[in-house]
Amino acid sequence: MKSLDEPWEQNNTMKKTLLTAIVCATTATSAVFAQQHQQSVSFTGPSVWTPGTSVTLSVFLTVNYNAIGYSYFFEVPNAIAPFLTLTGETYFGPFDGQPWVGSVPFNVTTRPGYMAENRDLGAGTQHGEVLPPGTTHIADVTLTLNTGAPLGTFTMYTTSTNPLPSIVTDTDFNDNAINPPGQFVFNVVPEPSTLALFGIGAVGSGLLIYRRRKHRNGATDQCGECPDHSGHAQWRVRFD
Numbered sequence: 381m382k383s384l385d386e387p388w389e390q391n392n393t394m395k396k397t398l399l400t401a402i403v404c405a406t407t408a409t410s411a412v413f414a415q416q417h418q419q420s421v422s423f424t425g426p427s428v429w430t431p432g433t434s435v436t437l438s439v440f441l442t443v444n445y446n447a448i449g450y451s452y453f454f455e456v457p458n459a460i461a462p463f464l465t466l467t468g469e470t471y472f473g474p475f476d477g478q479p480w481v482g483s484v485p486f487n488v489t490t491r492p493g494y495m496a497e498n499r500d501l502g503a504g505t506q507h508g509e510v511l512p513p514g515t516t517h518i519a520d521v522t523l524t525l526n527t528g529a530p531l532g533t534f535t536m537y538t539t540s541t542n543p544l545p546s547i548v549t550d551t552d553f554n555d556n557a558i559n560p561p562g563q564f565v566f567n568v569v570p571e572p573s574t575l576a577l578f579g580i581g582a583v584g585s586g587l588l589i590y591r592r593r594k595h596r597n598g599a600t601d602q603c604g605e606c607p608d609h610s611g612h613a614q615w616r617v618r619f620d
Contacts, residue, residue, distance in 0.1 A: 455486070455490050482499075575583065
């Protein structure tokens with residue numbers, strides 16, 4: 381004999397099965413979507429920077445889908461920001477960005493401890509072209525490190541938060557965040573003139589030490605000529 385609750389139990393089981401299927405499908409769709417939208421930015425260039433000079437970094441964009449444009453900004457630690465400026469960019473690939481030369485400061489607060497420049501370094505494709513999946517050299521960016529910059533090791537990032545997010549636009553016009561941000565580590569070393577001064581100072585100190593030692597040796601020799609060594613202190617005072 382069937383239980384009166386059997387139809388209800390069957391319906392409940394069917395609902396659970398359907399709900400599980402929906403959850404699994406949603407999870408799978410999200411995973412596929414996430415897998416289809418992967419993007420990153422990387423840089424190559426000199427890692428040793430000297431105040432008063434300029435450096436050029438090559439920028440590479442990696443995507444695993446068709447893209448029609450991108451947008452990114454640089455940010456650096458507060459300590460180095462006042463001494464750094466963007467001074468030019470040249471675009472490559474299917475993008476229509478025009479080369480430019482200027483002076484763009486790092487003066488926009490993005491997150492605690494960091495300042496960004498407010499020039500969008502991105503570009504879009506032209507004539508219906510798309511950027512295919514893979515890694516593409518998209519631009520060369522020139523930065524100038526001004527005189528007086530602090531020495532040490534610093535990291536420059538692409539921005540990841542408002543008001544200046546870095547993104548890649550796909551063919552469905554979706555903006556995909558570049559996250560984790562691209563980064564480039566550089567070391568600021570003394571200017572050549574400063575190194576020259578250090579060298580002159582070191583040579584001068586060496587000569588002074590040499591002369592003092594020579595005089596001390598001379599004082600000992602001269603003291604040896606005193607019958608009772610009474611002139612020893614006299615020679616030491618004279619030559620030290």
